[in-house]
Amino acid sequence: MNSILMDLLEKALVSGIVSSVMVPSRGPDNSFPWTLVTDVSALNRVEPVPPVMSVHGAKALASFTQSMPEGKLLAVMRPCEARAAIELSKLEQIDLGNIILLTMDCPGAVPLKEYGEDGTMEPDINRPETLRPLCRQCTEFTSAGDLCLAMHGGLRTVIPLTSGGQELLDSLGMKAESDTSQWKEWANALRGEREKVRAESTEKLKETYSGLQGLVEVFSGCISCRSCRTVCPICYCRLCFIDMKDRRSPASAHLERSRNSGAARLMSNTLLFHIGRMAHMSLSCVSCGMCEDACPSDIPTGRLVSMVSGNTTELFSYSAGRNPEDPLPLNTYQLEELHEYED
Amino acid sequence: MVENSVLISESSTRDTLIHLLARLLQNGEVDSVFALRGTSQEGRYCYSLITDPSLLNEILPFHPVMPVQGARALSELTITEPFDRPVAALLRPCEIRAFVENVKQSQGSLENIFIISCTCPGVIPASRLLREDREEVQRNLPANIRNACRTCTEFIPGTQADMTVLIASDEPQNSTVIYLHTEKAVEIAEILDSCTLETGKPPAELTSGILETRKKALKDLMREMKAPGDGLQSLVSLFSACIGCRGCREACPLCGCVLCDYETARTLHSPELVRAEAKRKGSLRVPAGTLQFQLGRLMHIAPLCTACGQCSDVCPVDIPVSDVFIRAANLVQESLNYSPGRDTDDTPPMATFAEKELLDITD
Ligand code: SF4
Numbered sequence: 009m010n011s012i013l014m015d016l017l018e019k020a021l022v023s024g025i026v027s028s029v030m031v032p033s034r035g036p037d038n039s040f041p042w043t044l045v046t047d048v049s050a051l052n053r054v055e056p057v058p059p060v061m062s063v064h065g066a067k068a069l070a071s072f073t074q075s076m077p078e079g080k081l082l083a084v085m086r087p088c089e090a091r092a093a094i095e096l097s098k099l100e101q102i103d104l105g106n107i108i109l110l111t112m113d114c115p116g117a118v119p120l121k122e123y124g125e126d127g128t129m130e131p132d133i134n135r136p137e138t139l140r141p142l143c144r145q146c147t148e149f150t151s152a153g154d155l156c157l158a159m160h161g162g163l164r165t166v167i168p169l170t171s172g173g174q175e176l177l178d179s180l181g182m183k184a185e186s187d188t189s190q191w192k193e194w195a196n197a198l199r200g201e202r203e204k205v206r207a208e209s210t211e212k213l214k215e216t217y218s219g220l221q222g223l224v225e226v227f228s229g230c231i232s233c234r235s236c237r238t239v240c241p242i243c244y245c246r247l248c249f250i251d252m253k254d255r256r257s258p259a260s261a262h263l264e265r266s267r268n269s270g271a272a273r274l275m276s277n278t279l280l281f282h283i284g285r286m287a288h289m290s291l292s293c294v295s296c297g298m299c300e301d302a303c304p305s306d307i308p309t310g311r312l313v314s315m316v317s318g319n320t321t322e323l324f325s326y327s328a329g330r331n332p333e334d335p336l337p338l339n340t341y342q343l344e345e346l347h348e349y350e351d
Numbered sequence: 352m353v354e355n356s357v358l359i360s361e362s363s364t365r366d367t368l369i370h371l372l373a374r375l376l377q378n379g380e381v382d383s384v385f386a387l388r389g390t391s392q393e394g395r396y397c398y399s400l401i402t403d404p405s406l407l408n409e410i411l412p413f414h415p416v417m418p419v420q421g422a423r424a425l426s427e428l429t430i431t432e433p434f435d436r437p438v439a440a441l442l443r444p445c446e447i448r449a450f451v452e453n454v455k456q457s458q459g460s461l462e463n464i465f466i467i468s469c470t471c472p473g474v475i476p477a478s479r480l481l482r483e484d485r486e487e488v489q490r491n492l493p494a495n496i497r498n499a500c501r502t503c504t505e506f507i508p509g510t511q512a513d514m515t516v517l518i519a520s521d522e523p524q525n526s527t528v529i530y531l532h533t534e535k536a537v538e539i540a541e542i543l544d545s546c547t548l549e550t551g552k553p554p555a556e557l558t559s560g561i562l563e564t565r566k567k568a569l570k571d572l573m574r575e576m577k578a579p580g581d582g583l584q585s586l587v588s589l590f591s592a593c594i595g596c597r598g599c600r601e602a603c604p605l606c607g608c609v610l611c612d613y614e615t616a617r618t619l620h621s622p623e624l625v626r627a628e629a630k631r632k633g634s635l636r637v638p639a640g641t642l643q644f645q646l647g648r649l650m651h652i653a654p655l656c657t658a659c660g661q662c663s664d665v666c667p668v669d670i671p672v673s674d675v676f677i678r679a680a681n682l683v684q685e686s687l688n689y690s691p692g693r694d695t696d697d698t699p700p701m702a703t704f705a706e707k708e709l710l711d712i713t714d
Pocket residue numbers: 236239240241242243289292293294295296297298299300309310313314
């Protein structure tokens with residue numbers, strides 16, 4: 009376990025500067041549930057960077073922070089979780105008011121299904137084959153939120169990223185290493201590699217599944233379990249558009265659909281569901297890969313949504329979860345916009 | 352009810368069924384066929400509503416996989432109105448039972464559905480067909496079926512089936528055997544080519560060995576049921592790896608609520624309450640409510656569970672959800688004297704109220 013981080017958590021709780029910490033702990037049978045810790049003695053089960061992502065940290069955080077916590081809350085999470093938390097605050101699902109987000113150089117996560125087999129696999133940042141497909145192509149593996157635990161480039165220190173982060177370090181009497189140049193080099197090099205992987209993977213996806221027919225194909229094995237939606241930190245609607253009663257169609261309409269091509273696939277809403285979800289996620293997807301990890305049918309849904317969202321966010325010059333101050337593109341309106349889409 | 356009238360065909364089950372269904376479509380006896388089909392991707396399957404007879408050669412009748420519980424797909428088709436013209440549906444016994452429960456809860460209609468079922472040998476977990484050598488896992492079916500199928504004693508369809516294909520049987524069959532339960536079924540069988548009609552032994556007599564094996568497996572499952580005292584702790588441990596994907600609920604043919612009770616403002620814990628609990632206990636698992644959801648769903652579904660195993664099949668972290676549900680369902684259904692899916696006329700237990708009921712479990 010990381011001693012600098014543990015030291016920080018302990019000091020923060022004991023001093024009362026922070027009144028609660030949200031962090032994964034070790035549960036029974038190789039499970040790593042999120043825990044909201046208020047008592048220092050419960051810190052001994054903490055596992056700040058578990059090998060798997062079983063529940064997305066932003067989802068766990070959103071389950072109790074729609075109103076502002078009374079004292080300071082320190083949430084220890086992976087960069088993609090912190091970015092989702094920032095997106096959720098813009099979507100008014102989390103009140104970040106009293107929350108400090110602490111991230112780390114993320115090693116990546118082992119695919120849930122592979123970890124489950126014996127519970128011994130560890131993610132290794134240098135061995136992509138131990139990581140989930142989206143972790144292999146993740147370019148934002150460090151420096152999200154207010155503070156970041158740096159563990160590469162010869163560093164082992166907590167680096168402040170915002171004034172809130174700096175304040176916390178100051179009040180705990182902790183000081184960050186000042187020379188971060190090697191660490192930055194490390195990050196840039198890895199980012200470069202990952203960008204290549206991402207470009208290759210996107211190319212391959214486009215080749216295999218292009219156009220509507222491609223989508224039909226990739227989702228043909230979808231069993232409509234909706235797990236991708238339920239585990240996604242950004243899919244927060246209590247009742248999804250696809251489940252609304254007005255989506256139901258009568259038997260005659262299904263027959264009509266069948267007659268058009270000789271046969272109709274059931275459940276009939278599958279494609280509409282996925283296209284709708286892609287559209288809804290396309291600005292805020294943080295490429296965490298939860299959806300893909302949870303899919304019992306091994307459908308590369310995370311890579312697909314992430315690819316679509318990459319295109320959209322580029323168009324709006326937006327980056328999900330980077331800056332709490334950046335407004336959500338669809339919530340802003342500019343008289344002069346999207347000229348390239350007019351004629 | 353026609354007594355043990357059977358159709359014998361020397362062609363394979365698949366060919367016989369395709370021939371039969373094609374005839375039905377061509378003669379206008381049915382407008383459409385509801386059946387399992389492969390998709391363009393290997394190892395992936397889906398239900399389809401087929402109207403063009405030439406596409407029938409794509410169906411995989413009673414292929415040992417259940418991508419979606421058939422009742423759920425049929426419910427999607429008939430929830431707002433029944434079929435106004437006949438449709439032939441290929442369904443496994445647990446799919447029929449689940450659909451009968453759907454009908455009772457106004458989630459579908461059996462009207463105009465001609466049901467072709469089978470003595471069911473069980474299905475293989477979908478993920479295994481996807482990830483493992485498909486031929487290998489299919490070769491020894493009984494060894495590779497779902498846990499739920501292993502313990503299923505109701506593998507012969509009930510009275511709703513018009514036809515039953517003998518698939519599971521103690522002795523391998525040389526020809527295709529289809530039981531004809533209704534006048535309509537006999538009528539249809541009479542127009543088929545190269546088949547003979549006979550009187551055969553009832554399916555129960557040809558499957559008694561399988562029933563014995565299944566009963567034993569069910570008994571073993573029931574014995575594993577922990578005493579109520581340590582039950583809660585064992586459930587905590589069992590669901591510790593649950594990722595909260597709710598796939599079990601979505602896949603269950605009986606979980607039909609538009610908005611699950613455990614997603615409503617009434618049952619979700621308020622942020623204030625969660626934070627207060629964490630303060631009181633020193634540490635709290637978040638999101639709270641994993642076990643509340645499982646136990647709540649168990650309470651809602653135990654009286655109705657038709658033991659299909661779909662919930663386990665979709666669980667991405669391999670929690671044996673259906674084992675828990677099937678054990679509880681057996682106990683609850685026995686004490687309520689209710690057998691879900693047996694008959695559309697049986698009233699669901701929650702809909703009846705007797706002044707003197709459940710005296711044996713109250714004091
Ligand atoms: S769509 Fe998938 S990858 Fe994107 S935020 Fe949601 S779960 Fe993560």
